[in-house]
Amino acid sequence: MADDVTTADDEIVDEAPEPVVTRKEITLTINGVEVDADKGELLIAAAERHGVYIPHFCYHPRMEPVGMCRMCIVEVDTGRGPALQPSCMLECTEGMVVDTTSDVTTKAQDGILEFLLINHPLDCPVCDKGGECPLQDQTMAYGPGESRFVESKRHNEKPIEISELVLLDRERCILCDRCTRFAKDVAGDPLIHFINRGNHTEVNTFPDEPFASYFSGNTVQICPVGALTAVPYRFKARPWDLSKAESTCQTCSVGCRVSVESSRNEVLRYQGVDIDPVNWGWLCDKGRFAFESVNAEARLGEPLMRSGADLVPVRWSDALRAAADALASTVETHGPDALAVIGGARLTNEDAYAWAKLAKGVLGTDNVDAQMGDGLPAELVLGLPAATIDEVCAPGGTVVLMGADIKEELPVLYLRLRHAAVNDGVKLIEITPASTGLSRYASLTLVHRPGEVAEAARALMGVAGPSSDFGGVDSDTLAAAQAMLDRAEGPVRVVVGRSSLAESAVFTTDATGVLHSHLDDARFLVALRRGNVRGALDMVLPRACSPGGSPSTPVGRTSPQPGQRCPPPPGSTPPGSCRPPSRVASAPWCSSVPTPSATSVTVTWPAGPSKPSTP
Amino acid sequence: MARLTPENEALAGRIIARYPRPKSALIPLLHLAQEQDGYVSDDAMTHLAELVGITPAEVLGTCSFYEMFKREPVGKFLVNICTNISCVLLGADDLLAHAEQRLGVTAGETTADGTFTLEGVECIAACTEAPCLQVNYRYRCSVTADSFDGLIDDLASGQLDGEIPPHGTVARIRQVIPARSRRRRRLARARCCTSVDGHRQRRQWRHLMAVSDAAPIITARFGDPEAHTLDRYRQTGGYEGLRKALSMTPAAVAAEVKDASLLGRGGAGFPAGVKWGFCPEGVWPRYLVVNGDESEPGTYKDRMLMERDPHQLIEGVLIAAYAVGCAQAFLYVRGEMALAQERIAAALNEAYAAGLVGRNIMGTDFSVDVVLHWGAGAYIVGEETALIESLEGERGMPRLKPPFFPAAKGLYMQPTIVNNVETLSNVPWIITNGSAAYTALGAEGSRGTRMFAVSGHVKRPGVYEVEFGTTTFRDIIFAPVYGGGISGDRQLKAFIPGGASAPWFFEEHLDLPLEKTAVDKAGSMLGSGAIVVMDETTDVVRACLSLVRFFSHESCGKCTPCREGTTWLERILSRIMAGQGRASDVDLLMDISDNISPGIAWPPKQTTICPLGPSAVSPIASAVRRFPEEFAALIDAAVAARTSTPVSITVGSHG
């Protein structure tokens, strides 16, 4: 348990994205102390880095500043005398002199705070945010003791449901534009918006069109007041009662950093934790709210044993004994090869290691897998030269997206890719049978007939057979994509996944082989679905050797050496036909390994004391 | 109601095609929807969202920002009575009360038969003809109770149906941008050479205009009711400036304007020629945006220029576009100005047809597309960055400067020059007559002439073009050719020298020349050239309230101090007016003002994003400092009344 998990976005200023500008150190003075800053660094971030906290509401380090709340105004002298400037919009410049505590600064900030409070209902005792609310904190720290506002406050209907998961109390809203900015700029779902004007401005949806975003829960987390609350958490706990543990979301393979927050032994919410390599503080709603399954009624809480048509609750010791007996008798009667162990792709690496050891070291079977028909062959996952999310999203790069609809399957990876395409000039080339959540942002979308992804890949690589119709891909788009790949600066990154579970993984494997053979230095991010598939495969896959150990045969993570190329793929097969898995096996990184299947692997059962004993 | 009809959908497609980005067409499209149904329905918004490629929530965000868009059906006739300063000084409150009584509704309501909707609105740029109103955005000025009744009778009987289309239709003339292929490639040179001799001999429009020593520059054609047509404009020397400009290099044209020291007429008074030089080298495309959103209370000049001499403006636009190197210019006209929109649409159509706008202008290889765009009711859109946001189809919320100076990062983040209508209307004359002729007029720091609207308690309210510097406030308020003195020969109490945002002037300022530097130094501004005169009978608290209410109503809501502060100020003033003042109120007014504009000084400092917030402080500071006794009288009476008879006052929840 780590109690000091950082979740509130306000505390992560120092994890703001590195400015893209060249690092030119400049010197400025903050409150009489000379400090340094990067060129282009925002004053508020530089101050924070040097331990000077400037109060703020609308600024969020992962979003473009808007300078709206005015809480962060400070006196800045850039040579023309001190003037109040919003530190969230002001880039540090050489010689700038900043005073965050001058009388003028303090008076102005106090004034802003008072303005924010005049229409604020101050219903802290019944507000979910109470205890972790920047507005409350600011008021406690600097606020006026009493109100000079004797008029009646703005009144709105109490919470309105802007989606099934999110409620909005417009009275509490301070119009900081964080939620709306997130919806538009980060999620790309501008379904909530400012409406009306001036003092009547409010956040709302279009009538009867809810904020149906896969990312809506983030708005609750970043709202600096309790205006946005999450249905599953509303009124459940006070922040100071929560114990927090930093962890990893296992709902999909992105592996977002989360803080698991619970009270009285019940998980009550997940909050995103800002880490650079993965989720930047964001979570998808699937990941954020999936914890509800932990407390779900339908969840099995105790072992059940079949007795005729019924499942009867039994004690753990009885259940374990029965399982052990069944395993032992099977091994005795049919040999260990008759057993297969399917492991949990949501487990930690350590857990995966343990069950792999059970399978291989104890039961003696090599029939292990961590995927259930929704993945890709382990050799492919482990054998391809890998790219991290950061490498895929590196500014200015070119990315081929093949197969999966990333928005549906790996939502936060979608956010990263969207950001890369919209803000960092990354060009996306999609190869897909249907338009996806990223098609709007893709430079080119190559639409192929279902099942013909390999044809499309061959066509893109210019190695399609003479009679090929490119899997149905439009030839102009194809030519444009080829030109784009030719112009690509730096190595191309490929995100590969399966577009449909209804068709064999072989198509994807095949197409991946084509790209791997023909794209120089390409690196691959394999878009698997389940939480820690990658780790599980790492732990369990190596055959004929101890789990997690280095394989004795050239399998596993052995990547092709530089210059070592896959043989060109054999001539094209008629569109739509199933290709044998051996196509994959022809690639050097998986040369001697047939796809794992319960029938094709033979390993000897190692004798030993750990063999389950019969009662 | 409904989605757009197929015909309107086709029209929508043509409107969208005019803009570099589809969302820019959103406000015109919302007008189209409102024209079809009389209001903007949810279905129509959904349809527009599809056409423009955004979400319905985004359409709603824009739609709900602008006053003119109604989301519920309104009466066939929307009667908007101005309740701002100049009109209030001349009895707008009474007129509104009369209207409520006559129509049997309170402001904001619709008559039971669905014929009339009555609204009290902010300044509609007819301040010198107060009190005034608009029916479906058609003006009626100097309205009395009797003339109001007559108007209602005529409207009800359908007599005015020819002049006044049903609510929803604003301009009835649309700009037609010819398909590129059909655009005239060359213009016969002979056709645009007809010119009568010069600008100096034109008739002056004596009724509204009078000019000091110098002949008028921009109002020269105002006396001619046909001046808005291309033929008449050309007969009077029109487009000669453009011809001359096209024979010069763009740099030379820009230099000429710079040498003329032409000051911006939108409010800030920044030299236009200098601004044109701010576009970063080598960044293309560049845009020109013409600010015709005139709505500062007391201001009435740009509307006149657009209605009476649209070609002069267009010529100025073309010359500016040539000098700056803009490929496209947008003429943003205030939404409520139906006639100005029609005149400009008609003028642009003529000019396009004559090869004066579009491809290969006057047979040269200079091409520029001029697009008529119009707003939908939001004063803040007059601020240049808000204007740009609005032109992008967004809510008109200002951008922060720095970093978003339009000349560097303007429309679509490209270099953009924003100039006021009056500013650009001067340009043809400057090019035709040369900068030396221009600088021969006016005083150091303010060259040429300028239009001033004199409104409020004067005998001859009107719009006057006067030479900078040679005329004083005393002249323009008291001289028989101008304001003619205070109505009823009463005493002057105060006057606003440059629009609602300007701190007030008093007796002792009368001898200041109408010239930027002097007025700035004296602690106010010439701003938008709006002089509002208040006589001794003026209730300054009421005047103050009408100005502050304006700013609070027009605050875009983007930044906290303006959104919350201006409303708070307005509510305190209303409370004082309503006899519920408190002893601490004056200090509170001043302290809130200080939190919006620290130091309450001139030029104002601000905790806000744009100068609108501090503008609300100007009238308060002026009135409280000069007439504290008027506030005290109201407050003392209220306090006394409360101590004698217990009154309940509204007290909100405390913090």
Ligand SMILES: Cc1cc2nc3c(=O)[nH]c(=O)nc-3n(C[C@H](O)[C@H](O)[C@H](O)COP(=O)(O)O)c2cc1C
């Ligand atoms: C609150 C506010 C309202 C403004 N309204 C107008 C307006 O209605 N018309 C106008 O031309 N300029 C207006 N301005 C000034 C514009 O921002 C801008 O300075 C001007 O259009 C530039 O043109 P110019 O240099 O030709 O004057 C306004 C400015 C502010 C801050």
Ligand code: SF4
């Ligand atoms: S709901 Fe919250 S995040 Fe959204 S604008 Fe209001 S205060 Fe900001």
Ligand code: SF4
């Ligand atoms: S993207 Fe995946 S890992 Fe991240 S929050 Fe969503 S489900 Fe969890």
Ligand code: SF4
């Ligand atoms: S000062 Fe007022 S009008 Fe200007 S940006 Fe702020 S809220 Fe909007």
Ligand code: FES
């Ligand atoms: S944090 Fe800078 S203005 Fe809101």
Ligand code: FES
């Ligand atoms: S028109 Fe009424 S104040 Fe301007």
